[in-house]
Amino acid sequence: MSIQSQIRRYILENFLFTDDETRLRDDASFLEEGIVDSTGVLELVMFVEETFGIEVADEEILPENFDSVERLTRYVEAKLREPVFAGAEAVAVW
Secondary structure, three states: OOHHHHHHHHHHHHOOOOOOHHHOOOOOOOOOOOOOOHHHHHHHHHHHHHHHOOOOOHHHOOHHHHOOHHHHHHHHHHHHHOEEEEOOEEEEOO
8 A cells, every 4th residue: 555545544534534535635735624633733643653664853743744645645755765874874764
């Protein structure tokens, strides 16, 4: 299952309480459309960290990263491409 599919499924099931894919556009703003509130953003952060094994820094919790399926997918993909430092050298994680 793709990153985008996992994010869509999570939003549909946990915020819209449906499995109807047509209820959520990938570019729909979670905040503007009332899909996710400020508490929901924290739930999204926990979901992303647990599901994809990444650490979300406080300064990364921005609408640019967490306000639509598209934006969240891009953010997760970018985080997964970041190198992980093992001792003194960087190791790319793919």
